[in-house]
Amino acid sequence: MIPALHSYGTVLHGMIFGLHGIVFGTTLPTLPDSVTFFIAAVIVLVGGIGVVVSRNPVHSALWLVACLFGIAVMFLLQDASFLAAVQIIVYAGAIVVLFLFVIMLLGVDRPESIGSDPLKAQRPLAILFGLGVLGGSLLLGFTAKWESGAKSQAGRAVGGSTNEVQKLGKAVFSIYLLPFEATAALLTIAVVGAVLLTMHANRTTENSKPYEDPKPYEDPVPDGYRSRQGLVANADEEVDLVDKELDVK
Amino acid sequence: MSIPGSWYLTLAALLFSIGVVGILVRRNVLIMFMCIELMLNAANLTLVTYARMLNDIGGQVLVFFVLVVAAAEVVVGLGVIVSIFRRAKSTTADDLHILKG
CATH class of the missing domain: 1.20.5 (Single alpha-helices involved in coiled-coils or other helix-helix interfaces)
Structure with a gap:
């Protein structure tokens, strides 16, 4: 039993390492590092998409917290431990709480309809523009040359994590x-x-008056017109008025 | 070896694009603000990655300042949203057409 389990474990281990080698090529990161990176990356991306597609603003704020935690893990992976702590304290602890506070204060914590957009072309155009931004930044990142002439410079910060x-x-x-x-x-x-x-x-001081509409709204349709056209449901009164008008004439 | 920097940069580019699409698609001002936070975080991730790749602590200092500016920006922005909401009774960007000259 135990040897079988053991061999199964080695096969699984070999498979994971093989996949790992395919993804990363020759510069092989350690397995814990890459597993942590991919889990945190999934949290970041799912959180980011959740912010955009949530119908309820409160849900958006909570997805934002998930995304920020993922970013904090990314900071930890790159030995920026102070920034990771500040990220959680300031962003998750202060900024998102402020967001939630304002959402609750204004009472807009209701789901809104995001099914259709008033401008039909806006959504596809926005996604196209986003893909353009993605492609442009990736192109810039992978084709830019460093001043030293090297293709890229990678390495741990000198002095270790402490x-x-x-x-x-x-x-x-x-x-x-x-x-x-x-x-x-x-x-x-x-x-x-x-x-x-x-x-x-x-x-409101004496000089500053609250906003008023410059012109009050006037109905451009003449009186009685709607009832004559059959546009008003309870048209009896208006019909009477129109009859009186005709009598006068 | 640690994770190559290009992976972090790719992730940051993806997150930034999600923020861009969100700010263009959504009409709720609060969610547009959250998308700005997403874009700021993508930029922060890029800065930390370059600080590691170039072995320069200046990138991390810049992230520190970005955090401070983001906090100030959110405080003022939410103040603006609250005072707009008192007048327009909604947080939809379309309802702010009274700003048109």
């Missing part, structure tokens, strides 16, 4: 200190701006 946070911190607080301080100002401005934007609608 050193990465230290390097990032040193870079942020030395070379990139001025942009870092500028982000503090940017965040303050954003918060003040958001408060101002949402407060202004409540307080």
